[in-house]
Amino acid sequence: MSKVAFHTLGCKLNFSETSTIGQQFLKHGFSIVDEKEKADVFVINTCTVTDNADRECRQIVRRALRNNPNSFIVVTGCYAQLRPDEIAKIDGVDAVLGSNEKFNLFSYLENFEKKELSCIYPPRRIYVSPIENLDSFNPSYSTDADNRTRAFFKIQDGCDYKCSFCTIPLARGKSRSASPEEVISEFKQLLKAGYKEIILTGVNVGDYSSSLNRNLALNLDHDQDYNLYKLLKMMLEVEGDYRIRISSIEPNLLTDEILDLTANDERMCNHFHIPLQSGSREILKLMQRRYRIEDYQNLIYKAVNRIADLGIGVDVIVGFPGETEENFLETYNFLKDLPISYLHVFTYSERPETKAIEMANSVDPVERKHRSNMLRILGAKKKHEFYQKMVGKELSVLFEHENHNGLMKGFSSNYVRVKHSFDHELINKFVKVKIKEVDENICTTENISINESINIQAG
Ligand code: SF4
Numbered sequence: 001m002s003k004v005a006f007h008t009l010g011c012k013l014n015f016s017e018t019s020t021i022g023q024q025f026l027k028h029g030f031s032i033v034d035e036k037e038k039a040d041v042f043v044i045n046t047c048t049v050t051d052n053a054d055r056e057c058r059q060i061v062r063r064a065l066r067n068n069p070n071s072f073i074v075v076t077g078c079y080a081q082l083r084p085d086e087i088a089k090i091d092g093v094d095a096v097l098g099s100n101e102k103f104n105l106f107s108y109l110e111n112f113e114k115k116e117l118s119c120i121y122p123p124r125r126i127y128v129s130p131i132e133n134l135d136s137f138n139p140s141y142s143t144d145a146d147n148r149t150r151a152f153f154k155i156q157d158g159c160d161y162k163c164s165f166c167t168i169p170l171a172r173g174k175s176r177s178a179s180p181e182e183v184i185s186e187f188k189q190l191l192k193a194g195y196k197e198i199i200l201t202g203v204n205v206g207d208y209s210s211s212l213n214r215n216l217a218l219n220l221d222h223d224q225d226y227n228l229y230k231l232l233k234m235m236l237e238v239e240g241d242y243r244i245r246i247s248s249i250e251p252n253l254l255t256d257e258i259l260d261l262t263a264n265d266e267r268m269c270n271h272f273h274i275p276l277q278s279g280s281r282e283i284l285k286l287m288q289r290r291y292r293i294e295d296y297q298n299l300i301y302k303a304v305n306r307i308a309d310l311g312i313g314v315d316v317i318v319g320f321p322g323e324t325e326e327n328f329l330e331t332y333n334f335l336k337d338l339p340i341s342y343l344h345v346f347t348y349s350e351r352p353e354t355k356a357i358e359m360a361n362s363v364d365p366v367e368r369k370h371r372s373n374m375l376r377i378l379g380a381k382k383k384h385e386f387y388q389k390m391v392g393k394e395l396s397v398l399f400e401h402e403n404h405n406g407l408m409k410g411f412s413s414n415y416v417r418v419k420h421s422f423d424h425e426l427i428n429k430f431v432k433v434k435i436k437e438v439d440e441n442i443c444t445t446e447n448i449s450i451n452e453s454i455n456i457q458a459g
Contacts, residue, residue, distance in 0.1 A: 010047025134173025206253025
């Protein structure tokens with residue numbers, strides 16, 4: 001039996017798509033092995049957000065060929081879509097597939113014979129469609145990442161926004177979504193497979209179904225105005241013991257309806273990840289984001305006032321061109337005062353073909369690092385404060401399979417990491433725990449009572 005191994009870079013979306021690529025190999029009689037094992041085919045699913053995508057890709061190729069010099073190396077993903085020629089020049093790469101092509105890999109690569117190609121230099125096969133042709137939607141979800149507890153379920157792809165720092169729309173194309181029927185059917189399958197937490201992922205999840213008509217071309221009697229709220233309502237009609245988490249949502253797309261739904265249905269996680277990117281009015285404008293600082297602030301207060309113990313994560317970029325010390329401090333102070341629970345801090349780095357790369361007043365890399373450190377410290381403080389607020393409260397935790405030296409870990413609905421002494425009975429169950437204290441980056445529990453299990457009637 002031929003073997004295939006994978007290396008995935010970047011976000012959860014990429015991981016879920018690697019799983020889907022893996023399914024194609026399984027269907028063709030391959031077995032999937034760990035990347036440290038000898039594999040006949042080695043697939044690298046790249047990311048464009050990675051700082052040194054090119055160098056990183058080279059290193060991975062070299063490592064794969066060290067394991068098996070005859071491995072057929074396929075590079076795909078966002079970086080492959082953006083820079084196919086650059087990748088094709090990397091020594092050892094046999095084929096480059098774009099964002100569309102990776103889902104039909106076997107129709108492009110009917111054989112994986114490395115030797116046949118070695119006489120041509122560079123011997124690469126490049127299959128990358130132009131970005132304007134990226135309009136199909138390929139549903140994906142990651143499986144077995146943590147033994148069937150949480151599944152990352154892709155419901156949307158691409159983005160129509162024009163944030164000046166971002167290359168994702170160039171690599172993934174226009175916004176498009178799975179049809180509600182597809183979502184519900186896959187959702188039921190995931191529940192049937194035993195997943196308890198379904199994390200809705202996409203490039204711009206809140207924009208779900210903006211172009212639904214394209215996907216529903218064959219089913220035109222459907223409501224064309226389908227949006228994320230309606231989809232969530234439909235998903236919640238499915239009975240079962242589960243909860244739904246939205247991986248990330250743009251602030252302008254987090255509607256009152258979604259807030260109310262989250263407040264009123266405990267199967268919706270009381271947790272949102274809402275990118276801010278900058279707390280400076282001026283920089284936000286240069287970034288071409290679609291909201292103002294005051295809109296963001298109002299949204300956060302409205303959300304925490306409406307939803308009990310809401311956890312809020314925030315993405316922020318430091319060192320954007322033109323960001324003065326004063327602009328940075330505006331961001332710092334804005335975040336310091338907001339009732340949020342953690343930060344994801346990104347240091348700005350120049351990306352080809354973006355508007356931002358042309359902008360004046362680039363920030364010195366040392367200063368970028370310094371600002372990034374300041375925000376990371378603030379983020380750690382915010383998280384600790386939020387965890388501390390949970391002490392004495394009862395949270396519903398989904399415990400995972402792994403045994404960490406006699407301890408098991410899980411996430412609460414509001415995204416608090418919790419540990420408890422290992423008990424096989426608690427695995428993959430929603431368990432009400434009382435938080436005892438905060439032990440560094442994790443909460444400890446007092447007592448435990450297993451929620452009544454509801455039979456899954458999915459499918
Ligand atoms: S919303 Fe902005 S940052 Fe996010 S993917 Fe779209 S263009 Fe990029």
